[in-house]
Structures are given as structure tokens and as C-alpha cells.
Amino acid sequence: MKKIYLGLLTFGLLANLIQAQNTISVEKKYTKEIARLAKDKKVKVAFGQIEEQKEQTTKDHIKLTEILAAPFKEDKRGVAFAQLLREAGLDSIWTDNVGNVIGLRKGVSDETGYVGIDAHLDIVFPEGTDVTVKKIGDTLKAPGIGDDTRALANLISMLKAMNKANIKTQKDVLIVGSVGEEGLGDLRGMKYIFNESGLDIDSWIAIDGGSMGRVSNAGLxxxxxxxxxxxxxxxxxxxxxxxxxxxxxxxxxxxxxxxxxxxxxxxxxxxxxxxxxxxxxxxxxxxxxxxxxxxxxxxxxxxxxxxxxxxxxxxxxxxxxxxxxxxxxxxxxxxxxxxxxxPSGELSEDIPLVQRSMAATEYFGVTPSLGRGSTNINIPVSKGIPAVCIGRGGSGGGAHSLHEWYVNDEPHEESIKLALLITLAQAGLDK
The missing domain is CATH 3.30.70.360 (Alpha-Beta Plaits)
Incomplete structure (x- = not known):
């Protein structure tokens, strides 16, 4: 019995050691940084605005979903997204040579390097697909309703909240509706931004995926x-x-x-x-x-x-x-x-952007997990530029099918607040 006990004890210690090695470590300084940000008066006002405009965010979500953005045919949705950005308030808006819709929100410092945050405009469905949104109870159904149209609405809500709360950042922030994320689009939007646009990108945040928790720091x-x-x-x-x-x-x-x-x-x-x-x-x-x-x-x-x-x-x-x-x-x-x-690539979990993303996730009571995916961050990650991909929030299913559905079951719009906190932590909040 003693041998069996010792064997089980050894196995248990080994299992705990393996678990400890796989445990994500969030440094205290980033946990404190996120907590300070969340307690800032202007950030609290922005959080309140995000909650207050929840109904309008859903309307924006439906409006954009019902504009089909087939592969290589994102222009009409891009025009609508640009108009929503314009109404929310930006210093300048432009559409680049491949169709990315880019909004600039200027920072107050002379620091160089943009902090970018994006959601992709395109969906996988071809021209002629019926994208009329059907509402059944609290469930929205339509091709592309989740991937990635909800994230576009999140960006609009975040921008509105920043402006209504009079939040200023140290660095310039780019808010982007990108093209070519899906399938044969082959990340052409990101390839242009990082290879040809001439924009000096300091770091990148992509919103694409499911519920809160997963933080992608690697590209497949x-x-x-x-x-x-x-x-x-x-x-x-x-x-x-x-x-x-x-x-x-x-x-x-x-x-x-x-x-x-x-x-x-x-x-x-x-x-x-x-x-x-x-x-x-x-x-x-x-x-x-x-x-x-x-x-x-x-x-x-x-x-x-x-x-x-x-x-x-x-x-x-x-x-x-x-x-x-x-x-x-x-x-x-x-x-x-x-x-x-x-391209493939992976960033260390120790870099500030990844740490901030995990700390912000923990702030909302969700355990973060690092992951790998084929998303817009493949391009910056392969170049060693700090980038993460976070979820759009809510619940959903049937991605890439005609039966795709989405439910916004976050009463306090935590996923939008998450995106805001990460952006502010990376760009720097002006006091």
C-alpha cells in the first residue's frame, strides 16, 4: 500500500508540475494597470455609454449584416461602415487601395507608431446569398451575423463611447474594417497594411472569434x-x-x-x-x-x-x-x-500587449487562454509586431453556414469594454 501511495503521490506531483508549466501567468503590474484604467472616471463613463447604446449597437449589427460582403466584394459594406465611423466621430477616414476602411483617432503625444484595432468586413458567402436577419426571441439568424459582423458593431460602439466620455489617448489609434480575411481573400487587407501602406504600426488588436476568454497570440x-x-x-x-x-x-x-x-x-x-x-x-x-x-x-x-x-x-x-x-x-x-x-508565427506571452489582454480578460472574471488561429494577426505576428486576436463576445454557432446565429447574452457588453481596455492600455490613456 505504501508503494502505491508513494506512486500516486509522485504521479500527483508530476501532474501538478505539468499543470503549473501550462498555467498562464499574468504579471501583477499588468493586473494593476488594467484595474487602474477601469477605475478611471472617464473610462467608467465610457463603460456606461457602451451599456446605454446596447440597443443601437444591435441595430448597427443588423444593418451591416444585411449588406452582403462577399469575398472581394466588400465595397458596399465598407461604405456603410465608413459612414458609421464618420457619425461616431474621427479625425479622418479613408479607404485604401485594396478596400480597407481606416479611421484615425489622433493621440495627444508625439509618439510614433499606430495602435490598430480591426474587424473584417468580408464573409464567406457568395453574391446572391440572402443575408436578411431573422430575429427569433433574442437570437439573430443570418449568414455572417457572427463572423465577423458583430465585431464591426463592437468597434462602432467602442468609438462612440470614447468620444462621449472625452477620452484621449497618448498614441494615435486606427479603427479598421479590413478586407480579405476569409478564404481566398488570403489576408490581402493585412498584407497591404503591413507590407505596402507605409503605415508605422506599433501593435494590432483583431476582434474575430467567439466568446471572451481566448487570446490568440500565434498565427497558424x-x-x-x-x-x-x-x-x-x-x-x-x-x-x-x-x-x-x-x-x-x-x-x-x-x-x-x-x-x-x-x-x-x-x-x-x-x-x-x-x-x-x-x-x-x-x-x-x-x-x-x-x-x-x-x-x-x-x-x-x-x-x-x-x-x-x-x-x-x-x-x-x-x-x-x-x-x-x-x-x-x-x-x-x-x-x-x-x-x-x-505565414506562421508566435509571440511570447510575456510581451506587454499579450499580458494586457490577459489581465483585461481576468478583470471581467474570465480565465484567459492563449491560442493559435488563422486570422488577421498572422501577418503582424510573422513580422514580430505585437498583435492579439480577441473574441467578439456573446454566443453563436453555425459559422460559415447559412444557419449562422448569434445571441448577445452579455448584459453589460463586457466584450466591447474588453476591447476598449486593451486599446487604452496599449495606446496610453491621457490624464
Missing amino acids: GSKRYKLLVKGKGGHSWGAFGLANPHHALGMAIDVFSKAAWEYTSGDISKTSFNVGRIGGGTSVNSIPFESWMEVDMRAISPKNLEEIEAIFKSSVEKAINEYNSSGIEDEVTYELIKIGDR
Whole structure:
């Protein structure tokens, strides 16, 4: 019995040690900083304003949801969002070369570097989708109602509250409705801001996700390709034996799947691969002249992402060469088209922005958890620029489906207050 007890004690100590190693540590100085901010008279006024305008925030939420923002077609929603920003009050508003709607709220100091906070304008649904909001009790239903339209309404509410409470920040703040977050948008809005706009970004806060608690400080990288295989095409009987793009594509899938599975099953951090879409052909009795597939590969490690990409490319080349050498008549050709490139990256939990985000989350009685996702912060994080992604709040489900729903079950609009506290902590509250 004594041996069993000692064994259990040792196991328990080990388990506690592992748990302690995985426990998120929030430094006291950031806990105190957030508490001081929350007690500031002007911040308290802003909190009250956020609660008072809850009904209007819901109206803004519905208004924006009912303006379809299909991939690469965000302009109409962008115009409406810009108007709401203008009505809320900003020093300047502009739409950049790719469609990001950017509002500037000037700080009082000469410190350089903007603090940006954004929600994305686009949703996954194509043109023609019915985005009429249906209200059933306290539940709002419509495609895109949660992801990420609610976050846009949160930004408007936060901005209004800052202005009504006459809050001044030390640094300039950018409030942004970004484009291209979803799917083949490939983070084009963030890529432009951080690579081409010339804006000096000090730090970035994205609102995208579910309820409060999760703080993403890492970006899950991905590589996406479209493989296009072409041949002459012909009749399935009369031209039998002619090179068939579908057959070549099938061989490419087989070769890649085997090599990729062996690689991802090895001793590496999590890496994935997926053939998500396949198409081509004209009829069941025709040899197709074209065949295509779309492939998604993801990895925590940038190195692993490069390696799985290399495996994909070499597998395709090997498969096509083998197929063309198999005795078929003529041959197929292929083209690899990159349709997505999201870099990986991770920030330490010790940096001020991450600490402030966790401390602010704790202030509202919620236990923070650090996470990784494929969001707008992938770009700044990959460059080492402080960035976090926080939730839009409330409850919801059915994301990316026609049955998406959202319930604002936060009586005191805590998620909007959370965004405000993090922004003020990062930009500095002027006394």
C-alpha cells in the first residue's frame, strides 16, 4: 500500500508540475494597470455609454449584416461602415487601395507608431446569398451575423463611447474594417497594411472569434495551391488511350497523400494537408481536357510549412512524369497556382500587449487562454509586431453556414469594454 501511495503521490506531483508549466501567468503590474484604467472616471463613463447604446449597437449589427460582403466584394459594406465611423466621430477616414476602411483617432503625444484595432468586413458567402436577419426571441439568424459582423458593431460602439466620455489617448489609434480575411481573400487587407501602406504600426488588436476568454497570440500558417492539369480531351470510346487529366490528377493525389502522411506522422509539430476541392470534365463519356484540385496545407512551424509545401510540389512533378511515361497517348501538362499564403508565427506571452489582454480578460472574471488561429494577426505576428486576436463576445454557432446565429447574452457588453481596455492600455490613456 505504501508503494502505491508513494506512486500516486509522485504521479500527483508530476501532474501538478505539468499543470503549473501550462498555467498562464499574468504579471501583477499588468493586473494593476488594467484595474487602474477601469477605475478611471472617464473610462467608467465610457463603460456606461457602451451599456446605454446596447440597443443601437444591435441595430448597427443588423444593418451591416444585411449588406452582403462577399469575398472581394466588400465595397458596399465598407461604405456603410465608413459612414458609421464618420457619425461616431474621427479625425479622418479613408479607404485604401485594396478596400480597407481606416479611421484615425489622433493621440495627444508625439509618439510614433499606430495602435490598430480591426474587424473584417468580408464573409464567406457568395453574391446572391440572402443575408436578411431573422430575429427569433433574442437570437439573430443570418449568414455572417457572427463572423465577423458583430465585431464591426463592437468597434462602432467602442468609438462612440470614447468620444462621449472625452477620452484621449497618448498614441494615435486606427479603427479598421479590413478586407480579405476569409478564404481566398488570403489576408490581402493585412498584407497591404503591413507590407505596402507605409503605415508605422506599433501593435494590432483583431476582434474575430467567439466568446471572451481566448487570446490568440500565434498565427497558424497555411499554403494553398490550385493544381491545373490539361490534355487534349476526346471521346471516351473513340479516343480511348489518350492522356486523361483526371487520371493524372488521381495519381498526383495518391503520391502526395502517401508522402505527406508519412511526413506528418513523424516527430514534428502538428502539420496538416487536405485536398478540399476537385473539378473538371464535361460529361461522363468524355475524356476531360482539364482537371483541377485545390489543396490546403497548414503547420505551426514555418519550417514544417515549407517542407510540406516542398513535398507537395515534388509529389505533383513525380506523379505527372510517371503518368506521362505510363504508355498513354500524348501527355498531360500541369500548372501550379498559389492561391493562399498565410505565414506562421508566435509571440511570447510575456510581451506587454499579450499580458494586457490577459489581465483585461481576468478583470471581467474570465480565465484567459492563449491560442493559435488563422486570422488577421498572422501577418503582424510573422513580422514580430505585437498583435492579439480577441473574441467578439456573446454566443453563436453555425459559422460559415447559412444557419449562422448569434445571441448577445452579455448584459453589460463586457466584450466591447474588453476591447476598449486593451486599446487604452496599449495606446496610453491621457490624464
